[in-house]
Amino acid sequence: MRGAIKVVEDHVAALNAHDVEAVVKDYAEDAVLIVSGGVVRGHEEIRDAFTKTFDQLPNVEFYGITLTEAGGVVLMEWSMDSDVAIASDGVDTFIVRDDVIVSQTARVNPTPK
Numbered sequence: 001m002r003g004a005i006k007v008v009e010d011h012v013a014a015l016n017a018h019d020v021e022a023v024v025k026d027y028a029e030d031a032v033l034i035v036s037g038g039v040v041r042g043h044e045e046i047r048d049a050f051t052k053t054f055d056q057l058p059n060v061e062f063y064g065i066t067l068t069e070a071g072g073v074v075l076m077e078w079s080m081d082s083d084v085a086i087a088s089d090g091v092d093t094f095i096v097r098d099d100v101i102v103s104q105t106a107r108v109n110p111t112p113k
Contacts, residue, residue: 004072004096011094011101012076015050015062023050028100035106057082057110064088072096085110 002010007026014022024047027033033040033049040049054060060082068075078090090108094101 004069004074007096008074028102033104059083
């Protein structure tokens with residue numbers, strides 16, 4: 001078992017590699033991703049959501065990451081930079097079980113460049 005922190009670290013590495021399939025594999029098949037204005041459920045919707053994210057934020061990179069974990073729940077605070085936007089206020093919460101993300105909340109307020 002990798003543990004919750006390692007699962008999230010691997011998830012960030014997949015995000016920074018812009019590897020949609022590796023990102024999707026981080027989630028349980030019935031995972032739920034809650035973002036401002038919507039809920040994404042399951043691998044197909046998660047794949048679509050991250051494909052759109054990478055299209056809308058060309059060359060996005062996530063950095064300045066801090067992780068805090070207790071009992072499989074991980075708080076991630078982060079910044080990001082892309083060709084078109086930047087943010088320093090990203091906050092996600094992950095619930096990790098059996099080495100996959102079963103639930104996640106994500107919040108960020110990007111500023112256009």
